[in-house]
Amino acid sequence: MTEQRGARTVTTNQEGLYKDLERVVRKYAGTRFLRPVADHTREAFSRAKEFVDSFYGNHDGAKDVILDSGCGTGESTLDIARRFPDMPVIGIDKSASRLERNPAGTGKAQAANAFWVRAELLDFWRLALDEVDAGRWHIPYHALYYPNPWPKQSEATRRFHLHPIFPTLLKLGDTTELRTNWEIYAREFAEAAGILSCRGIECEAFDPEQPITAFERKYKEARQQLWRVLVNK
Numbered sequence: 226m227t228e229q230r231g232a233r234t235v236t237t238n239q240e241g242l243y244k245d246l247e248r249v250v251r252k253y254a255g256t257r258f259l260r261p262v263a264d265h266t267r268e269a270f271s272r273a274k275e276f277v278d279s280f281y282g283n284h285d286g287a288k289d290v291i292l293d294s295g296c297g298t299g300e301s302t303l304d305i306a307r308r309f310p311d312m313p314v315i316g317i318d319k320s321a322s323r324l325e326r327n328p329a330g331t332g333k334a335q336a337a338n339a340f341w342v343r344a345e346l347l348d349f350w351r352l353a354l355d356e357v358d359a360g361r362w363h364i365p366y367h368a369l370y371y372p373n374p375w376p377k378q379s380e381a382t383r384r385f386h387l388h389p390i391f392p393t394l395l396k397l398g399d400t401t402e403l404r405t406n407w408e409i410y411a412r413e414f415a416e417a418a419g420i421l422s423c424r425g426i427e428c429e430a431f432d433p434e435q436p437i438t439a440f441e442r443k444y445k446e447a448r449q450q451l452w453r454v455l456v457n458k
Contacts, residue, residue, distance in 0.1 A: 234449060235407040237376035242413050249387045250420045258389040262348040269342035270352045273315050276340040277362070280313040287363040290315060292353065292398065294369050297438060298326040299341050301370055304437040306336035309366070316341040317349050347390045354393050367398030371440040374410045384410065386417035395421055395456065403454040406444045411452035418456045425457030 243249075281288050291309055293302040293316040302316030314336075318324055321343050342349075356362035375383040385391060395401065395418060405411050408430075415428035431453045436442035444451055 234447075235374055235376050235410075237378070237407075237409070239376065239378040239381070239409065242409065242416060243378070243381045243387065246387065246413060246416060247420055249382060250391065250417045253389045254392060254421055256389055256392070258347065258351065258393060260347070262351065263345050266344040266348040267352070269317075269344040270349055273340060273342050273349075274356070276315070277313050280338060287357075287360050288313075290353075290362050290364055292317065292364060292367045294346050294350070294367065295372055296341065296368075296370075297323045297440070299324065299339070301368060301438045302339050302341060303336050305366075305368060306339035310336075310338060312338060312365070314339050317344050317346060319343065319345055347388075350390065350393050350397060354397055357397060364398040365400065367394075367401045369394075369401060370404045370438050371406070372403075374405060374407045376407065376410075384413065386414045391417060392421060395423060395458065399458050401454075401456045401458075403456075404441065405452050405454075406440075406449050408450070408452055411454050415454045415456070418454075423456050423458060425455075427453075427455040429453055 277288055277290055289312045291305060291312050291314045293305055293314060296302045296316035296318045299316045302314055306314040316339065318341070324341055324343055353362065353364070357364060369385070372385060375381065381387055385394060403411065403414050411428050415426050418426050429452070430450055432451065433441055433445060436445050441451065
């Protein structure tokens with residue numbers, strides 16, 4: 226990483242898209258990630274389900290749920306919750322310290338339809354897909370803002386789109402939105418989604434008028450180019 230006006234820019238030894246992207250994506254296309262689910266994530270998911278059930282009360286059919294994965298301090302969760310006031314929005318992050326800085330928890334802001342849990346994303350997604358497959362949940366929108374890009378070429382298979390979890394990730398939401406400050410990551414994600422036969426894929430540079438995460442604000446202030454990928458299932 227290098228510094229630019231206080232914000233880190235991505236530095237990498239990789240030129241262009243990962244050379245084995247298609248082979249790796251196809252390798253995992255017909256599989257399902259089977260690592261044992263962490264107990265604390267099962268507990269967190271149970272609390273999220275309780276929140277969703279409480280939000281809807283007596284409700285027949287699938288419940289609409291929005292996910293904000295890797296929500297950090299939860300600022301983006303609040304923004305999404307205000308955009309979709311009629312749906313519960315679950316913010317998920319593995320860092321307790323980040324979630325402790327949640328603006329809702331500090332009393333600075335709140336939304337009745339927002340809920341936060343500390344959990345491992347890969348485990349939470351698999352539990353959420355079980356709910357989707359069973360017809361209990363429907364996820365119209367899944368936010369994935371500023372994940373760790375793992376920029377070294379040797380780390381490429383730790384990126385979500387080059388990991389066995391990727392098919393699960395794409396099955397979750399009708400629309401998945403990824404944001405990043407690294408063009409290669411955005412283009413790889415879009416390419417990987419296309420390999421899995423997703424349609425309606427958009428990959429574009431964008432400049433948010435109102436940043437909705439601390440990362441987005443920092444990158445914008447540092448005049449870094451931001452990228453967005455939309456995948457419609």
